Structure formats: C-alpha cells, structure tokens
Amino acid sequence: MLKNITIGQFFPGNSLIHRLDPRAKLMLTVALIVAVFLSQGFAGFALVLLFVAMAARMSRISLKFLVRGLKPILYIVIITFVLNLFFQSEGRVIFRWNFIAVTDGGLRRAAYMAVRLVLLVTSSQLLTLTTSAISLTDGLEALMRPLKKIKFPAHEIAMMMSIALRFIPTLMEEADKIMKAQMARGADFESGSLFKRAKAMVPLLVPLFVSAFRRADELAMAMEARCYHGGEGRTRMKQLRYGRRDLAAALAVALLIAAIATLNALGVF
Amino acid sequence: MPIAIKHLTHTYMPGTPFETRALFDVSLSIRDGEFVGVIGHTGSGKSTLIAHLNALIRPEPGRVIVSGVDVGQKGQSLIEIRREVGLVFQYPEYQLFEETVEKDVGYGPRNLGLPDAEVKVRVAEALSQVGIPEELSGKSPFELSGGQKRRVAIAGVLAMRPSTLVLDEPVAGLDPAGREELLKLIQDIHKGGVTVIMVTHSMDDAARLCGRLIVLNRGEVAFDAPPAEVFRHGDELVEMGLDVPECVKLVKRLNECGFHLPDNLFRMEDVERAILKEVRGC
Incomplete structure (x- = not known):
C-alpha cells in the first residue's frame, strides 16, 4: 500500500544521458531551470519542452514514468492555475459570473504558470530518473567541494x-x-x-x-x-571525469538558452 | 476454529514489470487443535499464505473460510477474523510501541472494544502465559531483553484470545535457551486448546513439534502430510532448497553403512531407540 512513490526514483539504463558526468548533469539541470524561468512566453516553453522530450527519448525513459512523476504536483498545478485565472484582471473579459471575471490576460497568465511548473518538475525529473543516487551525491559532493574552504x-x-x-x-x-x-x-x-x-x-x-x-x-x-572516518583523504574507485559528451550536452543547453534569449529579444512570446 | 483455503492464488503488483506470483492454486484445510508446520524456501509464499489467514490480504482469486466466515466477502468485519486468528509476525518485538508492557499487551483487546476491567484481566493472563513476571508489567517494553520483548509481543496477540495462533518463525534470532523456552511455550499454548500454525526454517523443530507439515514450493503446496511422510522425500526437499532433520540424515548414513533402520523415523528419541534395538538385537 505504500509502494507507489516515484519521487527520486532511478530508471536504470545505459544511454548517453545516463552516462553524462553527474556534475555536468546537475549543473545543466540548473541551467535548464534557468531556461524555463527565462522564457517569457509559450514559444520559449515549446523549445524547452522539445529539448526535454528529446533528452527523454535519448535516455529511453518511458513517457509514462515522466507523467507519473507529475502526479504529486497535480494539485499544486491546479491551484496555481485557478488562482491566477481569477486574480489576474488585465485584458479583455471573456467570462463573467457574479463577481468572478475571467480575462484573456488571466487565462494566459494561468496557463503560463501551470506550464512553467510542469516544465520545472519534468526537467528536474530527467536528472533523478537518469542518475543513480550514488552518482548524484558524488556529483553534489564534487560540486560543493570548493565550499569546504569556508568550512562547509x-x-x-x-x-x-x-x-x-x-x-x-x-x-x-x-x-x-x-x-x-x-x-x-x-x-x-x-x-x-x-x-x-x-x-x-x-x-x-x-x-x-x-x-x-x-x-x-x-x-x-x-x-x-570499515574504517570510515569522514571524507578526509578518501579516494574513489570511480573518478569523475568530464568527457566530450558533457561538452556536447553543455553546448546543447547553451544553445537552448541562447535561442530563448533571442526569442525574448525579438519579442516573440 | 477450522480454516479452509480453496484455490487461493496471489500475485503481487499485477500488471507491472515487478509482477510476481506468490501463491498458485493453494487448497488446504486446518482442523481445530492441530499443530501445523509450514516450511518452504525463502520466497515460497509462506508469509503471503499466513497473511491471508488473518485477512491482511484479501483472497483474490480464491477463498479463505475461517470458522464458516468467508474472509473475502465484502462488508465482512475483519476485526472479527483477526480476533479469531492471532498472527505473530517475524521479529514481533519490533512492533512494540507503548510506554509500558501492560499497555502494549492491552492494545489488541482495546482495539476489540473490550471494557478496561476485561482488558486488565486478559493482559495479566497473557503475561503469565508467556512467563513474564508481574513486576515487569509497569516497565517500558524497550527496557526488556530481546527474549522478553518477543514474549511480550506474543502476549499482545494472545491477549486477544485467538482460537488459532499463527507464528512466522517465532524463534528466529534467539539463543538456544531462548529458543527452547519459546518452543515450550508454544507447545503449552497448543495444549491449552489453541490451533497452532507455525512457519519455520528448522526441520528439526518442524519434526519435533508439528503433527502435520505443509511444504510450499514456488507458491504451490508440494507436500501436506505428517512429518514422517514428508521427510521420506528427502531428495525432493533438498531440491526445493530445504533439508531434512539431522536424525533423518543419520538414519540414512547408518543404513548406507549396513544398518537396517526404518525410514520413517524423524525424532531423535525414536532413532536412538531403533539404533539400540538393532545393536542389541545383533
């Protein structure tokens, strides 16, 4: 009865995405989230969606898994949508009932927020579905290492x-x-x-x-x-090393962000 | 209360890649006053089977009938079945939670909605049944020793006064003295008129205590017979990842060396007698 939780579930595989360096994947996921926030309209979202869909395809994760991961946030998405729908009053009124008025601006805004939430979760899911817990924490540790200087x-x-x-x-x-x-x-x-x-x-x-x-x-x-005494002086069997595929992935994400920035500059929403 | 299981099949997580069949077309019946041993390799479906006896898993497909009541029937009060059939899980001490031993043992009776006075009587009775001295009843169950904790947990089930007691490997992880003590206790409970169903990995315990053995293999009943009959199929048992009692092995080895002992002996005392008889008879 408690077996249907998929958050943070790892979907084993050996695709290009799976084999990316976890540090690269972590940073690129952050970049992907930045891209989602950067998009000011649906054109940008379409690009991000296309990117995520392609990455999901490459990692051979079934769509079912991605969709199932959205279940826990379903209510948040609905509440966000409804709140934005009713409390945004710019634009032309397209529906009115008593004191409730729905404007086209509100509708747009509500859809925008909802899609943004879904995209945020889906893109971070790409990370957790393709990265095992061990390599994820290895990557995190490596990324946080510079912070050790300030006793972190x-x-x-x-x-x-x-x-x-x-x-x-x-x-x-x-x-x-x-x-x-x-x-x-x-x-x-x-x-x-x-x-x-x-x-x-x-x-x-x-x-x-x-x-x-x-x-x-x-x-x-x-x-x-087994002689554990903290991280001091511990060596690893699997050394993290950036490879050419990490560079390729970084370039792909950079291109995505550039494309979104261009869309913004051109005013295409 | 008699228990009847008819064509019971159970599959975990059907329709997913993790689908596993735990039980397949199991039919058996347990009469009042029996001491039944359930043996089988890990993953043979023992735990799934006993969870059905207590209505923790709904029979589907198949039927489980406890004293004439169909467990799978919609709207059937499950608490009534759980009162009838007490289930002691593996490592039952991990389910203790109350502040005192007394309160913990009283948890089951309180769930049955019994008045406080009755709960008190039952708790005292159950504790004395498992040999926990009265002065411990005010203590926290977490302060007790491992063997004591287990006995308190068993008392928690006994306090519901089940007519059938199901135990899943009751002596796992106990020291030899603790094992003997607990097995003795279970025997006493059986003598008191309670039907006992015990899952065990020890062929010696199964041979010594049980009047009847049910051997499960890959979710199906491989044997359902008295120990003497079951342990005659030594090779098949080994093939299922099981074993025979030490004394059955001894008889086999002696017979290979020229003895002529009967092959239906599975208790050490009987084997001893047979050997003495043969040696003196020569």
Whole structure:
C-alpha cells in the first residue's frame, strides 16, 4: 500500500544521458531551470519542452514514468492555475459570473504558470530518473567541494543525502510490515475522524522511529568497522571525469538558452 | 476454529514489470487443535499464505473460510477474523510501541472494544502465559531483553484470545535457551486448546513439534502430510532448497553403512531407540 512513490526514483539504463558526468548533469539541470524561468512566453516553453522530450527519448525513459512523476504536483498545478485565472484582471473579459471575471490576460497568465511548473518538475525529473543516487551525491559532493574552504561540510552533507536516499525503500518496507502487524492486533488505519486516524498512527510511528534509530546505530558501527572516518583523504574507485559528451550536452543547453534569449529579444512570446 | 483455503492464488503488483506470483492454486484445510508446520524456501509464499489467514490480504482469486466466515466477502468485519486468528509476525518485538508492557499487551483487546476491567484481566493472563513476571508489567517494553520483548509481543496477540495462533518463525534470532523456552511455550499454548500454525526454517523443530507439515514450493503446496511422510522425500526437499532433520540424515548414513533402520523415523528419541534395538538385537 505504500509502494507507489516515484519521487527520486532511478530508471536504470545505459544511454548517453545516463552516462553524462553527474556534475555536468546537475549543473545543466540548473541551467535548464534557468531556461524555463527565462522564457517569457509559450514559444520559449515549446523549445524547452522539445529539448526535454528529446533528452527523454535519448535516455529511453518511458513517457509514462515522466507523467507519473507529475502526479504529486497535480494539485499544486491546479491551484496555481485557478488562482491566477481569477486574480489576474488585465485584458479583455471573456467570462463573467457574479463577481468572478475571467480575462484573456488571466487565462494566459494561468496557463503560463501551470506550464512553467510542469516544465520545472519534468526537467528536474530527467536528472533523478537518469542518475543513480550514488552518482548524484558524488556529483553534489564534487560540486560543493570548493565550499569546504569556508568550512562547509560538503562531504557530510553528501553522505547524509546518500544514506537518506538509500533508506527510503527500506523504511517504506518496514512501515508496511509494522502496519500489518498492528492491523493483526486489530488496528484500524483507514476509518474514523482525522484526529482518530492521526492517533492510530502512533503504533506505527513509534516502532518505525525506534527501528530507524537502531538501523542508524548499526550502520554507524558497520561504517566504522570499515574504517570510515569522514571524507578526509578518501579516494574513489570511480573518478569523475568530464568527457566530450558533457561538452556536447553543455553546448546543447547553451544553445537552448541562447535561442530563448533571442526569442525574448525579438519579442516573440 | 477450522480454516479452509480453496484455490487461493496471489500475485503481487499485477500488471507491472515487478509482477510476481506468490501463491498458485493453494487448497488446504486446518482442523481445530492441530499443530501445523509450514516450511518452504525463502520466497515460497509462506508469509503471503499466513497473511491471508488473518485477512491482511484479501483472497483474490480464491477463498479463505475461517470458522464458516468467508474472509473475502465484502462488508465482512475483519476485526472479527483477526480476533479469531492471532498472527505473530517475524521479529514481533519490533512492533512494540507503548510506554509500558501492560499497555502494549492491552492494545489488541482495546482495539476489540473490550471494557478496561476485561482488558486488565486478559493482559495479566497473557503475561503469565508467556512467563513474564508481574513486576515487569509497569516497565517500558524497550527496557526488556530481546527474549522478553518477543514474549511480550506474543502476549499482545494472545491477549486477544485467538482460537488459532499463527507464528512466522517465532524463534528466529534467539539463543538456544531462548529458543527452547519459546518452543515450550508454544507447545503449552497448543495444549491449552489453541490451533497452532507455525512457519519455520528448522526441520528439526518442524519434526519435533508439528503433527502435520505443509511444504510450499514456488507458491504451490508440494507436500501436506505428517512429518514422517514428508521427510521420506528427502531428495525432493533438498531440491526445493530445504533439508531434512539431522536424525533423518543419520538414519540414512547408518543404513548406507549396513544398518537396517526404518525410514520413517524423524525424532531423535525414536532413532536412538531403533539404533539400540538393532545393536542389541545383533
């Protein structure tokens, strides 16, 4: 019952996109997000969409996965759309009912915001779907390394992230098990008022917390047993190296941003 | 209460690439007062089978009938079935959550909507049944030792007074003394009139305690017979990733060396007697 979460899910593969350097992918995703924010109209969005669609095709991720990832933000998109629709009053009124008025400007604005949100999520999904948690955190750590000079704990944060990601499925499974065990003792998680349901979660959450702490303790012990002592002086089996494909990808994103900037300059929305 | 399972099949995550068939056309029935062992290799469907007995998984397709009540029927009160069939999961101590032992054991009875006085009586009874001394009942369950925690967790199920007790590897991870103690406890519960269904990986425990064994292999019932009958199929069991009790191996080896022991012995005492008989008879 808790198995349908796709956020941060990795879709294994060996495509060009999968093999990009994680640092490059991280930076390019940020650039892609900048491109989305830079677009002032649907022409720019169309370009970004085309780019994302091409990248998705190259990475052989099924469209179903990309669409499914949008599910959690569906309500946010709808609320954004509705709010913008009703509270934007520029332009010609195209629909009026009592005090509610919808203008063509509002409609445009609402669609613009909604599409922007969807594009933001889809382009960042490209990153998480094609990059395993390990290489993602490796990339993050490498990117944050310069910040170490100002005592920023880059390695620790990356390690925490990778541990957290690693344990999401484990805890999920554990929660399912405990839930079943409590249901066998007559627990009811599904009916009753909101307050009652929240209270019914206690027998699930307490054991889950206890086991999370126990696991943390065991993991710390296991890491120490293998001589873990922080990131200082640690070498890696897989060295990150930029390659020609990273350059190509960077150029592609640069071209995209340039195209959007040109559209903006020309006033094509 | 008798349990009947008819043509039960279960598939996890149907229609996705992760589809796995856990049970296939399982039919069996369990009579009152039996001590049934369920054995099978990891992934053979044991846990899925026992989750069905407690209505944690709805039978689909197939039917599970607990004391005449069809578990899969729409609108059927599940709590009634869960009261009838108590289910003790693997490592049940991980489900403890209350501040005191007493409260934790009382969780099930409270869910049944019983009055406080009745809950108190049942808690005291269940704790004494599993051999937890009264002075521990005010303690936090997290302060207890591993074996004690497990017994408290089992008491939490017993306090619901089930007529059938299902245990998923109850002695996993315990030390030899703890194992013996817990197995003894389960035997006592059985003697008290409760039907016991026990999943186990230990062929010796299965041979020693159970009156009947159900062997699952890839989601299907491979054998459903008394231990003597099941352990005669040693080679097939090994093929399924299982084993036979140590004493069955001993009998086989001795017979290869020229002994003439009967092949239906699976308890150490019986084997001992047979060997003595043969040696003295010579």
